Amino acid sequence: MEYAIEISGLTKKFGDFIAVDHLDLKVYKGEIFGLLGPNGAGKTTTIRMLCGLMAPTEGSIKILGYKIPEERNEAIRKIGYMAQRFSLYEDLTVYENMEFYGKLYGLKGSLLRERILKLLDFLELSEFKDRLAGKLSGGMKQRLALGVALIHNPSLLILDEPTAGVDPSLRRAFWNYFRNLNKEGTTILVTTHYMDEAENCDRIGLMSKGKLIAIGSPRELKRKAFGGDVIELKIKGDINSLPLKILETRKENDITIVRAVLNDISKELPNIFNLLDSHNIKLISVEPINISLEEVFIKLLGEIP
Amino acid sequence: MSVFVVVIKELKQFRRDPRSLIMIAMIPLIVMILFGMGYGGEKGKVNIGIVNLDKEALSWTLIDSIMKVKDLNIKAYGNSIEEGRKLIEDGKVSAVIIIPNGFTYGIIKNSSVQLLVIVDESIPTISSMIKSSILYVTYKFQEELSLRAQGNFIEIIYNSVYGPTVTNIEAFTPLVMGIVLQLVPTTLISIAICREKEKGTFEQLIMSPISKFDIIFGKFIAFFIATIANMLITLLVAIYVFNVSIKGSIIDAMLISTLFLIGSLGLGILISVLSRNQLQANQAAIFVFIPALLFSGTFVPIDMLSYFAKIIANLTPMYYFTSAFRDIMIRGVSIWDVSWQTLVLIIYAVLMLTIALKTLKLRVD
Numbered sequence A: 001m002e003y004a005i006e007i008s009g010l011t012k013k014f015g016d017f018i019a020v021d022h023l024d025l026k027v028y029k030g031e032i033f034g035l036l037g038p039n040g041a042g043k044t045t046t047i048r049m050l051c052g053l054m055a056p057t058e059g060s061i062k063i064l065g066y067k068i069p070e071e072r073n074e075a076i077r078k079i080g081y082m083a084q085r086f087s088l089y090e091d092l093t094v095y096e097n098m099e100f101y102g103k104l105y106g107l108k109g110s111l112l113r114e115r116i117l118k119l120l121d122f123l124e125l126s127e128f129k130d131r132l133a134g135k136l137s138g139g140m141k142q143r144l145a146l147g148v149a150l151i152h153n154p155s156l157l158i159l160d161e162p163t164a165g166v167d168p169s170l171r172r173a174f175w176n177y178f179r180n181l182n183k184e185g186t187t188i189l190v191t192t193h194y195m196d197e198a199e200n201c202d203r204i205g206l207m208s209k210g211k212l213i214a215i216g217s218p219r220e221l222k223r224k225a226f227g228g229d230v231i232e233l234k235i236k237g238d239i240n241s242l243p244l245k246i247l248e249t250r251k252e253n254d255i256t257i258v259r260a261v262l263n264d265i266s267k268e269l270p271n272i273f274n275l276l277d278s279h280n281i282k283l284i285s286v287e288p289i290n291i292s293l294e295e296v297f298i299k300l301l302g303e304i305p
Numbered sequence B: 001m002s003v004f005v006v007v008i009k010e011l012k013q014f015r016r017d018p019r020s021l022i023m024i025a026m027i028p029l030i031v032m033i034l035f036g037m038g039y040g041g042e043k044g045k046v047n048i049g050i051v052n053l054d055k056e057a058l059s060w061t062l063i064d065s066i067m068k069v070k071d072l073n074i075k076a077y078g079n080s081i082e083e084g085r086k087l088i089e090d091g092k093v094s095a096v097i098i099i100p101n102g103f104t105y106g107i108i109k110n111s112s113v114q115l116l117v118i119v120d121e122s123i124p125t126i127s128s129m130i131k132s133s134i135l136y137v138t139y140k141f142q143e144e145l146s147l148r149a150q151g152n153f154i155e156i157i158y159n160s161v162y163g164p165t166v167t168n169i170e171a172f173t174p175l176v177m178g179i180v181l182q183l184v185p186t187t188l189i190s191i192a193i194c195r196e197k198e199k200g201t202f203e204q205l206i207m208s209p210i211s212k213f214d215i216i217f218g219k220f221i222a223f224f225i226a227t228i229a230n231m232l233i234t235l236l237v238a239i240y241v242f243n244v245s246i247k248g249s250i251i252d253a254m255l256i257s258t259l260f261l262i263g264s265l266g267l268g269i270l271i272s273v274l275s276r277n278q279l280q281a282n283q284a285a286i287f288v289f290i291p292a293l294l295f296s297g298t299f300v301p302i303d304m305l306s307y308f309a310k311i312i313a314n315l316t317p318m319y320y321f322t323s324a325f326r327d328i329m330i331r332g333v334s335i336w337d338v339s340w341q342t343l344v345l346i347i348y349a350v351l352m353l354t355i356a357l358k359t360l361k362l363r364v365d
């Protein structure tokens, strides 16, 4: 069984409104999969259906080989879940929250204690263990929520905007945790609005208006958005007559700066030199452009009707 | 067992919630003291009942005059002599005045008429006070009528019985118990589940391997432990502060109270399952309390209610509780003698918890 998550035809209607629209998605075991999309795209709704927290209007779901909702009881023992909204008990302490959930998963005695202390240490929460959860700062709350999601050593982590409202250094720390967990074999499904975080994902699914409009690794998505790899050429001369897919040109003094798309940069770059040479255009420099995912998404989202 | 994990968690949260703790400790005291001040002691008005078999003009005039007597309070009306007797036997009133059929006609025809007065002689000061009050009323009544109906004569026939000797506060104790045991547990537990939904904690909770049973019974047991204190506080205040005597076994009184407490918690948890938020839950808890209070038979005897109100009365578990508790407390019967009420309360508790269990959905929607 190679998939951690398999969903097909997943649909959720709220009255007439279609929040999730015939979604097909497969997440491999062992990958970090990022679900991205603008507000209201349907990410949370999708995740809630995956977890059996909401009944789908249509479609089928399999998590770690278990059918949802039929075999939900088996599945949730292996899922660690962090909701978009903080959902732990504000009138219990950090330790009590973790203890409560640990016990529900059947951990007890010194085993439970050690597990909690280890997680608190890992999440740098040890000194706050007796503080009421309601009195924690936003970032601490998120760390506690992650701690609870990890209490039972889940093999699949489902995290809905775990880094919302978290400062940049803590965000980096979170992604370090995720990568470490991922190295140990944990599959992670995560949603975020931060594009720099999305770069860390093995694969990304881009959602808009309940539909998955693009899926692939960050590099694949960039190539998909622009039809290939983007390079930037600085030249002297007129380039418009050349058979090149040009995105934009701009002039600085007598130098023309051109952005062009190549199907495959490693194969076509030598041809470019020849092409320019044969047209007597002087090449000053050429470099591959690392396009931000932000640009990619704006382009992909702009293309849909 | 996950259910005990939930119990411990709930109790921890409870300990940190001063509002609930105050409610548990204070409401029984407040309700008891209010009733104690309002109705307690030997002083104040004496409750009497009226059975009007005449139903003609002059009988109403007489009743009007009785109402004006400052020491008497007409607490109940009965439709027959039997009902009148029962009012005394149940300790609801200390005397019943029976206006016979033909009372008005007799006075108009200038023939002598009779009034039958059944008096509870168990507290001599009260019975003699009642007798002198009635004598005074009838004298005044005759005086007012003297122009129209000269020389007629109302004869008062006393019929002495020995009632259960209840002080006013004792008469109200079953109602106080009912109020405390419905209002406090139902209101407290009514937010138990919908608060989790409102605050979002429900979403995390149901992602753990927890069953509906664990959630419902975990909360139920925790609130049971917390509110059993209510029952004990109310009973102890009644017995030691207001000198209320329980004629039957105190264990039976506690058993029937516990049973009603369980039903109230069941009702509260059902409200919690059905409510969207805490405000709605609190309102629902108060809303179901009102008919229970009005129709439980303590303010107005059930027999006097309209047909429709009687049906409602028979649907309120509070009615069954107060009537069973009154019998144990005042008539000194055992819980086996009120097995019908006990059975109703058991069915009520089981039904509430079962419906709550069936209606709870482990979903966020």
Ligand SMILES: Nc1ncnc2c1ncn2[C@@H]1O[C@H](COP(=O)(O)OP(=O)(O)OP(=O)(O)O)[C@@H](O)[C@H]1O
Residues within 6 Å of the ligand: A014, A019, A037, A038, A039, A040, A041, A042, A043, A044, A045, A046, A084, B365
């Ligand atoms: N319970 C509900 N009832 C009605 N509409 C809902 C409900 N839950 C979500 N929606 C609607 O479904 C759409 C998708 O919401 P969802 O929360 O899944 O978006 P999202 O992609 O998670 O957005 P965000 O990035 O803001 O978290 C929204 O338009 C939302 O208003």
Ligand SMILES: [Mg+2]
Residues within 6 Å of the ligand: A043, A044, A045, A084, A160
């Ligand atoms: Mg969301």
